Amino acid sequence: MERTTLDLWVGLFVVAGLAAVLVLAMKVGNLSTFNMSESYILQADFDNIGGLKARAPVKSAGVVVGRVTAITFDNATYRARVSMVIDKRYKFPKDTFGKILTAGLLGEQYLGLDPGGDEVMLKGGDKIAKTQSAVVLESLISSFMYNKAAEGDANAKKP
Amino acid sequence: MPSENLVEIRDLNFTYDVRPVLQGINMDIPRGKVVAIMGLSGCGKTTLLRLIGGQLKPSQGAAKVAGQTVHELDSDALYRMRRRMGMLFQFGALFTDISVFDNVAFQMREHTDLPESLIRDLVLLKLEAVGLRGAHDLMPAELSGGMARRVALARAIALDPMLIMYDEPFAGLDTISLGVIGNLIRHLNDALGATSIVVTHDIQESLKIVDYVYFMSEGRVIAQGTPAEIRAVDTGFVRQFVHGEIDGPMPFHYPGATYAADLALEAVHA
Amino acid sequence: MLERGLAAIRGTGHRVVNAIWRMGYASRFFFAVLTHSGMSFRRFYLTVKEIYFAGVLSLIIILVSGLFVGMVLGLQGYETLQKYGSESALGTLVALSLVRELGPVLAALLFASRAGSAITAEIGLMKATEQITAMEMMAVNPIARVVAPRFWGGVISMPLLAAMFSAMGVFGGYLVGVVMIGVDDGQFWSQMQSAVDFRRDVLNGVIKSGVFGVAVTAIALFEGYDAPPTAEGVSRATTRTVVTSSLAVLVLDFLLTAFMFRGI
Structure with missing residues (x-):
């Protein structure tokens, strides 16, 4: 496999994974509704x-x-x-x-x-x-x- | 200053668990020569190569390569020494997940900072030497046994080693590939100014190309000499081995109770 | 009689000594992987390649399984909850079960059988065909060059896969609960959000999946590296990887859950 294609796939994979964590935090969890810092x-x-x-x-x-x-x-x-x-x-x-x-x-x-x-x-x-x-x-x-x-x-x- | 012998093995013993594999081996491998180590399967030939390559430690005695005692080197020094050794494994041991080109380029990329364009030239040079420049973008799975062996040979000489070790280079090859590999071993050794050790049980092919032969049996050196001397030996195990005779000092029958006893005939007579 | 008794005791002793020796060997192997990890990051492309094999290639099975597990949770959860008239809590049920338990655990089990077995078979075959020995003879440390990148590839992939599994599962539960059955859309999400806590639930789930990633990948690598260099040895090692790492995931899950949610 070409190195660029492989990089692309892995890049997409990591972005999708982080997006999933973000969705779990914001949409499923309550991180967006309440901010403890302020x-x-x-x-x-x-x-x-x-x-x-x-x-x-x-x-x-x-x-x-x-x-x-x-x-x-x-x-x-x-x-x-x-x-x-x-x-x-x-x-x-x-x-x-x-x-x-x-x-x-x-x-x-x-x-x-x-x-x-x-x-x-x-x-x-x-x-x-x-x-x-x-x-x-x-x-x-x-x-x-x-x-x-x-x-x-x-x-x-x-x- | 450099001694005449690249590899010197002195009184080498190796014991696996309690089973002695090598006992009191003494060998000298002169610089620039191709030396064969012969013997039946399981007589400790491959173990000997591993001791020279530093993958095993001797129980007693030592193997010296270029004046350094292999088993006393720390891992950095051992790795430095291995960069100057090439080894051809029994079935090539090519990395199956990368192409022929990348296999040959592997050591260059790992050990040098050469630019990719120079690596390309070097790899094609090595592949040309074994006649497989045209096959550089094939995968190892697409090669025949003889071709894989030649690619592995190109990989073994990638960094122009001082010592090339061959572990059964002729095993499982057809007669044409056999001749090709035999010639390559001789020519590459002479062209690179290297020293070669060929471990094999293919007597006829190796007698054609080597300078000196050590015969091993049950972990001991039992005979040595030039190919002509070996051919002239007319007695015992060497003769049986060279001429492929079925029975001789190495018996056809595995040792056991007498046939009659196993068939319980003696019990009837008793 | 005495002979046989002695033989039995010797046999037991032999097995115990063997097991302890193997555990020590495994820990040394794990330690060696950690200390030889420099190359995996200096030449990060080696690790990227392994993320592709462990992570990207496991993506399909993870996404499809996640979707279906979520849909089943939606159906079953609705059936049970509606008996108590609290079907609005469906979102909470689906999300909590996925984020806390099912996401990390099922993703790790799938990862063990998809990527773990592949890693074991690959390393075992490399050993059987002398590729590992050849690498050593070329003065390249196989732990640094072959094993460590696979370890970090697996460890990085696992939490991402688990998060995608959970997200896909929540979507599946939403599909069945809201779109198909008709639970109120707003209640589904708002109840979920008020019940699921980022630190306690989501983050703990991610930590769990990270631990599972370490366990599964390390077991797979060790089994491959330790496999007898024969076809039979490699196939046995592959089976052992799936069995051992699945058990390890479930036991670790219990320990982590006890530690995280009960605070033992």
Whole structure:
């Protein structure tokens, strides 16, 4: 085989391979949707984070605005401390409400941000003051059962 | 200053695992001569070539080429020495994935920085010497056995070596190719001023072209002399070998129990 | 009785010693390939040629297999997901299975049987026809000239092939899921993108395929170089290459997956 033809084929092969990696990164993966380099860090304390994991998305109004970076246990307050990075393009007011939500009934858990009305915006390193814990299915079910049982007792007491 | 002998082999022993292959070999290969090493298949001829080429290390003794003890060279020095050796392998050992031209050009491209135009001239010169200039763009698979051997010969002399080694150059060739290769070995040796060692069991063809013959059997040199002297030997293994007799010192039968014993006849008699 | 017992123990000992010796020999071979890699990059054309033989010539089988594997994933995934009413997660399922596992693993298995066996057979035949010895006698190191370029050709080709396999598979899943069955186009891609992470999934897949490339090519080269110089020896070595490298890929895949996604 001629050297030039061989070079051409190998060149095409390498370009196609790199293009495939690029497609996987941009079209299949989420490299295009969120750029970690331009971001700032926020923190939030929760009573219970449920099944939230590091690298879970942070969403506001359904749009991914950041990612959870670390989850630690604060031994002073006995609460979970969640650190997250937020895209620099998005600013949130001081009284933003953070809650842990679930995508669908059985889906992945993510952190939702509900912006408040404060004039002052959150800066890098700030802590989100108002939080709502994850809904834990087990406690939900047990409280439901407890209520039902209580209702049953009340019914039984009626003549 | 250069000694008369290009290759000197002194008291060379080689043992493979526990089996002795070569025992106490002494040989002198004078400069400018064509020397044949003959013997039956499996008598250690090819092993001897490998020891001279530095691919194997002797168990005892030494082979000296151009005054240097081969097995004591480090790998750089050994490679430097091999650049001045050419070797023709039993079936040519041409590189099957590149053309005849590239095969002959291989060493020039690996070891020199010659411009491609000069390499082309040199390659065609070498191919002309073996009569195959017209075949330069064929692939090795398109060559007949005799032609492949000649291309391999052109490749072996690509860098004008001082020592050319031939491993069974006549094996599996028709009578015409046999004569062609035989003549080439003689003429190239004289034209290049090289020294040649021909390992072969083709007695008639090689006696025509060589200056001196060593006979080997079971790892030892058992006879040596000029072709005329060898032809004149009238006894023992050499005579059997030269004249191709079926039975002699080298028995026709593989050693074993007696025929009668194997057929259990003795048991019946007992 | 005692004789036979002793013979059995000796046999076992012999096999163990042999196996250890072979492993040592293989590591030395691998080390020699690495230390003699200079020429593969100084004269990069040697490596380019091997990328052609290992990579470009494996392209057809990789692309076609990738497409069909993706299409099957689309069909099967849809069948299962629709039972739970979550067929919008089809993109996630197809992409994650391909990028994390099927792409690197299947591409490596195909590569082992297409390119690996060819490398073993080629090197084995070069040895059987004394081409390797001839090269040594021409003062050219066959490890540097023949083995190392093939090693780097394989190592460079493998991740590219695996990426193309995955991309083609995602396209196949899209064809079946969206074009044929009619899953929503936007949901297919957006769910996929929110679930597939570049570092954790795509990059890890590429790293996996790189490791597989090293393993498969090194095994193929060693088997070829170590093959007895006979027709039978070469054919056996070729079979061993496919078997050994396929097993190596699957075992390595488990280890890498455990390491990457569980963080053991």
